[in-house]
Amino acid sequence: MSVNSPDESGDAPRYRAAIIGTGRIASLLERDPLRPKPQTHAGHYRAQPATTLVAGCDLDAGRLAMFGEDWGIPAEHLYSDYHSMLRRERPDIVSICAYTPDRLAMCRAALETGARGLWIEKAVACSMEQARELDRLVRDAGATAIVDHPRRAQARYRAVGRWIREQTFGSLEAIHVLFSGQLIHTGTHAWDMLLDWCGPWTRVDATLDADLGEAERSADGRGGAPHEFFVPAAEAIRDRGGRARIVFAGGVEAFVSGGAKGYFVFQFDLVFSRGRVRIGNDAWEVCTPAESPRYSGFLELAATDPEQFVSPADGYPTPMLADLVLAMQGGHAPLQSVVSAMAALELGIAIIQAGLTATTVTAAAVDPTLTIGSV
Numbered sequence: 001m002s003v004n005s006p007d008e009s010g011d012a013p014r015y016r017a018a019i020i021g022t023g024r025i026a027s028l029l030e031r032d033p034l035r036p037k038p039q040t041h042a043g044h045y046r047a048q049p050a051t052t053l054v055a056g057c058d059l060d061a062g063r064l065a066m067f068g069e070d071w072g073i074p075a076e077h078l079y080s081d082y083h084s085m086l087r088r089e090r091p092d093i094v095s096i097c098a099y100t101p102d103r104l105a106m107c108r109a110a111l112e113t114g115a116r117g118l119w120i121e122k123a124v125a126c127s128m129e130q131a132r133e134l135d136r137l138v139r140d141a142g143a144t145a146i147v148d149h150p151r152r153a154q155a156r157y158r159a160v161g162r163w164i165r166e167q168t169f170g171s172l173e174a175i176h177v178l179f180s181g182q183l184i185h186t187g188t189h190a191w192d193m194l195l196d197w198c199g200p201w202t203r204v205d206a207t208l209d210a211d212l213g214e215a216e217r218s219a220d221g222r223g224g225a226p227h228e229f230f231v232p233a234a235e236a237i238r239d240r241g242g243r244a245r246i247v248f249a250g251g252v253e254a255f256v257s258g259g260a261k262g263y264f265v266f267q268f269d270l271v272f273s274r275g276r277v278r279i280g281n282d283a284w285e286v287c288t289p290a291e292s293p294r295y296s297g298f299l300e301l302a303a304t305d306p307e308q309f310v311s312p313a314d315g316y317p318t319p320m321l322a323d324l325v326l327a328m329q330g331g332h333a334p335l336q337s338v339v340s341a342m343a344a345l346e347l348g349i350a351i352i353q354a355g356l357t358a359t360t361v362t363a364a365a366v367d368p369t370l371t372i373g374s375v
Contacts, residue, residue, distance in 0.1 A: 014049075014050055014051055015050055015051045015052070015092040015093050015117065015328070016051075016052055016054045016089070016090075016091045016092050016093070017045045017053050017054065017091055017092065017093040017095065018053075018054060018055040018056065018086070018091035018093075018094050018095070019041055019042060019045075019055075019056045019057070019067075019094075019095040020056075020057045020058075020082045020085070020094065020096055020097060020098050020106050020110075021058060021096070021097035021098030021099075021121075022042075022056045022057070022058040022060075022063055022064055022097070023058070023063060023097065025040060025097055025121060026040055026041045026042060026056075026067070026095060026097040027042040027043075027056075027066070027067045027070060027071070028063075028066070030043045031070070041095040041097060042056075042070070042071050044319070044320070044321045045095075045321070046071065048321045048322060048325070050322070050325045051093060051325070053071055053073070054073070054089055054091060055073065055078070055079065055085050056068065056071075056073055056077070056078055056085075057078070057079040057080065057081070057082045059080055061080070064078050064079075064080070065078075077089065082106060082109065083109060086109055086110055086113040086115075090113060091110075091115055092114075092115060092116055092117060093115065093117035093118070093119065093328075094106075094110040094115045094117070094118055094119070095119040095120075095121075096118060096119070096121060100121075100123050100125065100126050100185075101236070101373065103120060103124070103125060103134070104125055104130045104133060104134050107134055107137060107138070107145075111138070111141040111143055115143065116142070116143045116144065116328055117143065117144050117145070117324050117325070117328045118138065118143065118144070118145035119145075119146055119148070119320075119321070119324060120145055120147045120148065120338075120341075121147075121148050122148050122149060122185075122188045122189065122341060122344075123184050123185065123188045123341075123344075123345050123372075124147050124188075124338060124342060124344075124345055125342075125345060126371045126373065127349070127368065127369060127370060127371040128345065128366065128367075128369075128370075129368045129369055130371075131341075131342045131345055131346075132342070132368070134338065135338050135339065135342060143328075144324060144327040144328045144334060145324075145334075145337070145338050146320060146323065146324045146327075146334045146335075146336045146337065146338075147336055147337070147340070148320075148336065149188070149189060149192040149340070150320060150336070151189060151192070151193055152193065152196050152335060152336060152340070153316035153318075153319075153323075153335055153336065154315075155314045155315035156279060156284060156306075156310065156314075157193060157196075157279065158314045158315070158316065159309065159310045159311065159314040160197065160268075160270065160277060160279055161197050162311070162314060163272075164197050164198070167272075168275075168309060169272035169275030169276075169277070169286075169288065170272045170273030170274030170275065171272065171273045172197075172198075172270060172271075172272055173252070173271045173272065173273060174252065174254070174255065174270075174271045175197075175252065175253075175254040175255070175269065175270050176254075176255050176257075176268070176269040176271070177194070177254055177255065177257070177258070177268055177269075178256075178257050178258070178265055178267045178280075179258045179265060179267070180258075180260065180261040180263065180264050180265050181241065181259075181260075181266075182239040182241055182258070182259075183208075183240065183241060183242055183244075183258055183348050183351055184239045184345070184352070185239050186258065187256075187258055187348050188341070188344045188345060190256070190266075190268070191345075191348050192341070192343075192344040193268065194246065194248075195340070195344060195347065196340075198248040198250060199248060199249055200248065200249045200363065201247065201347060201350075201363055202247050202248065202249050202362060202363055203246075203247050203360050203361065203363070204244055204245065204246050204247070204347070204350050204351050204354045204360070204361050205244065205360050205361075206242050206243065206244040206245075206351045206352070206354040207242055207243050207355055208240055208241075208242040208355030208356065209240045209241040209242050209259045209260070211238045211240055236371040236372060236373035237352060237356065237372050238373055239352075239372050239373060241258045241259020242256075242258060242259060242351065242352075242355050243255075243256060243257050243258075243259075244256040244258075244351045244354070244355075246351075256351075264281075265280070265281070265282070266280050266281045267279070267280030267282070267283045274289060275287060275288045275301070276301055277306075284306055285303055286304055286305075287301035287302060287303050288301065288302065288304050289301060289302075290302035316335060318335075320335075320336060323335055346366055348372075349366055349367070349370055349372060350363070350366045352370070352372060353366065353367055353370055
C-alpha cells in the first residue's frame with residue numbers, strides 16, 4: 001500500500017512506517033508499567049492515526065521476535081538486514097533507533113529507497129561532519145526528519161523558557177545541570193534544552209571522567225545492568241561523563257555534572273535573581289521569596305505550586321510524530337529538527353574537546369572531525 005492510496009478499509013491514506021533497531025526506545029519501554037503510554041517509536045506509530053507500523057529490523061533475533069509479538073508484525077516483515085527491509089517494504093517513514101555510528105548510513109539507505117520521513121534517535125551523529133552530511137542528504141531528498149529530543153515540546157520545559165524570556169522570577173543567573181550518563185548519549189538532551197533556553201554559547205571548559213573499561217560501565221541507574229556500548233572505530237573517542245562550565249552569549253553560565261552514578265537522575269536547577277526552579281525527570285519545583293521562619297526581617301526561598309505559573313499556551317500543540325507527519329505534508333518545519341539536534345551535538349562535542357585538550361573551546365573552534373563513539 002502506497003501512502004498515496006487509501007488503505008484496505010477505504011479510509012484516508014496512511015504512512016507506512018518501519019523501525020531499524022527494535023530495542024528499548026523503539027519498543028521495549030512500552031512494557032514498563034511505570035511509564036506513560038505511548039512511550040516508544042512503535043507505540044507512537046500505533047497511536048497515530050496517520051501511520052501504520054509494517055516492519056522492523058534488528059540483529060538480535062530474540063528482541064526482534066518480541067517486537068513482532070508486541071506489535072502484531074508477521075515474521076515475513078521482520079528482518080535482520082535493514083537493506084533488505086527497506087528494499088522490500090519501501091516504508092514512507094523510517095525510525096533510526098540503532099547505534100549512533102550506523103545512523104548516517106541507515107538514513108542514506110532509507111532516503112534512497114523512497115522514505116520521505118525520518119525519526120532519528122539522538123545523538124544525531126558521531127561528528128559534526130557526519131551531522132552536516134545527514135542534513136544535506138535530507139534536504140537534497142526533499143524529505144523531513146525529526147530527532148528525538150522530546151523535552152523541547154513539553155509544557156513544563158517550554159514554560160521555563162518563557163519564564164526566562166519574561167523574567168518571571170527576575171534575571172536568570174546560572175543553571176546547574178545534573179545527570180547520570182555520558183556527555184553525548186545522555187548529554188544531548190541537556191544541551192538541547194540549554195540552547196533552547198539560553199541561546200548561543202560562546203565558550204566551554206571541561207574535565208572528563210576516565211575512559212572506563214567495558215566491565216566498569218554499569219552504574220547508569222538501571223539496576224546495575226551494563227550499558228550496551230558500541231565499540232567505536234579506532235579513530236573515535238569514547239563517550240564518557242565529566243564536568244563542564246558553559247558560558248552563553250547572554251551572560252548566563254551553566255555548570256554541569258554528568259557521569260556514571262549508582263542511581264538515575266536528570267535535572268536542571270535554575271537560579272534566578274528572585275527565585276529558583278528545579279525541573280527534571282524527578283523534579284518539578286518553584287521557590288520564590290517569602291518571610292524567613294528563621295531570621296526576622298529576612299526573605300528566604302519557599303516552595304510554591306509551580307503549576308500556577310504554567311500557561312495552557314506553553315504546551316506545544318502537536319505531538320512529535322504528528323509534527324513529523326504535518327511537516328512531511330508541507331505544513332511547517334518540525335520543532336525537533338535536524339538543525340537543532342546538530343546544535344546540541346556540537347555543544348556536546350565542544351565539551352569533550354575542551355576536556356581532551358585541557359583548553360577553553362570557543363564556538364568557532366569546534367573540531368568538525370572529532371568523532372565520538374556514542375551509543
